[in-house]
């Protein structure tokens with residue numbers, strides 16, 4: 073039997089190797105036929121004129137340039153009809169090299185999933201992978217070969233609008249989610265329901281000074297390796313086909329021409345074989361950075377550093393040929409970039425059939441199909457975080473006679489898409505289930521729902537308050553849906569003030585006077601500052617932006633058809649002045665916990681703890697943790713510890729719990745965080761059920777980057793913590809690592 077398996081493995085390996093050999097041979101043969109101008113064409117990417125996801129320079133000559141083989145990829149072209157039209161132009165070029173079509177399919181294509189930060193709150197890697205799989209299936213059915221996702225930027229700063237697009241503040245959770253998303257998007261790359269992933273933004277874009285988008289990033293290489301690079305490496309380990317560089321300068325060198333990032337790390341140490349696309353215009357923007365004098369120098373710096381494809385800056389298009397003629401850029405550099413791009417086009421099967429992804433029947437079949445809608449509803453429900461449920465107002469009884477559903481987020485559809493919904497032209501919101509529709513679907517005729525908008529999102533008018541109070545007076549329960557509009561987080565949406573805009577909080581205070589139970593739904597793309605609400609309102613649900621099935625998923629949770637299980641992927645600040653705020657911080661020489669001392673690392677006007685901590689989220693049931701056992705209390709480098717713990721559902725309904733395992737390395741050659749997430753398991757328990765779960769602590773989980781950037785563990789004591797959040801540690805133990 074064993075012999076058979078070995079033989080099969082050998083055969084498969086030879087086959088795979090020969091396949092790759094074939095691709096490399098084809099690439100080599102094609103490259104030999106290409107003129108320098110055609111090679112440079114492959115490094116050039118333009119957007120369609122329909123949609124700009126950046127500052128656009130209109131160029132009405134693109135179609136002619138495609139016919140001449142001067143463009144290798146287009147972005148923001150959607151649909152089998154339009155992609156076919158563009159591909160037909162490419163087929164008129166001398167060598168008939170097919171175009172690559174890229175698009176920001178960040179959280180769904182036609183079926184929209186929750187924004188990525190919301191998905192991260194589910195801590196459900198299987199469902200997150202499924203969400204990406206559905207997005208890829210629909211995008212690929214619409215002619216798309218390549219999504220500019222996953223965005224894997226760690227961020228500890230909710231002022232930065234793009235936190236909505238990532239997986240939050242934690243490196244371990246972010247790495248697991250990056251891996252899952254790449255696997256979901258790429259599936260079996262080359263299939264017609266798969267798209268290339270593009271890991272972005274390389275690197276450290278989420279650490280922009282002041283939370284201001286595109287701003288500078290300055291950090292030690294140790295911090296870069298320890299906190300910001302691991303999700304990129306995880307995505308690469310998942311087989312990511314492409315990377316995208318970031319807009320920011322990192323330690324003074326723009327990412328687009330950052331040799332350390334692109335050559336030393338990505339293509340060197342990590343041996344990345346795919347290709348790197350610049351972010352929109354970022355190569356040309358190095359002139360603004362003051363890193364280069366002009367686009368010609370920008371092209372030189374970027375191609376030399378390892379940026380393979382130029383999105384929308386024209387730097388490569390109009391300068392590379394001259395740079396080669398001036399012997400400033402060796403043709404070998406151009407060839408390497410071209411080979412990386414051609415290899416992907418061969419692997420996708422585009423040379424065999426350039427219209428492989430342009431199948432109109434598949435396009436009709438795949439969009440918004442019931443299976444996808446079901447997946448979106450499940451992902452949305454799992455992304456919802458229950459922040460407070462004092463007096464057990466939730467779940468609502470299905471016997472309620474009258475509900476007042478109030479607020480500016482109740483009826484709009486578009487907002488539920490969140491930012492980065494696929495809306496190259498105008499978004500098709502018809503199939504979005506609004507929060508109002510979701511409640512109607514849930515209660516049917518048995519419950520009367522009264523509506524009042526109450527106020528606008530950003531307006532300061534209180535005209536609607538009277539109407540709101542009127543419907544509230546007629547209802548047994550008030551549901552109030554508020555927040556920030558979808559386009560107030562996302563790219564170029566940094567905010568200095570994270571409080572609820574307009575008079576929404578005033579509306580809450582007015583409704584609070586009725587004395588009626590109020591369920592508050594907060595819709596946002598980022599952690600908001602909700603200090604007063606959190607202190608004064610007993611029932612709060614964070615609903616982010618949940619996508620197509622928002623209304624149904626919210627109703628599922630409100631009525632207990634789904635017991636909320638989300639856990640915050642980011643710390644919620646009490647006020648903006650606390651930012652950056654994150655759970656895995658260092659202890660300092662004068663720890664803030666020393667409440668009785670004057671001299672401590674703390675604010676004199678505010679606690680240093682967040683309003684809601686990383687990993688926090690409630691359920692309609694409760695969980696008891698017990699019987700923490702370690703297989704050994706002392707381990708050597710090559711050994712591991714098996715940790716087991718019992719989790720019991722001590723409540724009255726079935727529920728899911730994210731059991732979190734944290735470590736603290738007590739002493740290190742560089743200071744270590746007071747707590748670090750090192751593993752988690754999301755488990756489902758029926759009421760009264762107990763499960764024993766196990767974790768393995770191996771040397772990898774004890775390792776970190778020392779001052780010499782060596783990754784490894786150091787002997788010493790470790791605290792082990794098992795908790796329901798980073799601030800709700802239920803069981804503790806310790807162990808020692810010995811030489």
Ligand code: GLC
Nearest residue numbers: 125126176220272351352563
């Ligand atoms: C944007 C974004 C990037 C996106 C690209 C193409 O500026 O920074 O994430 O993929 O341009 O739309």
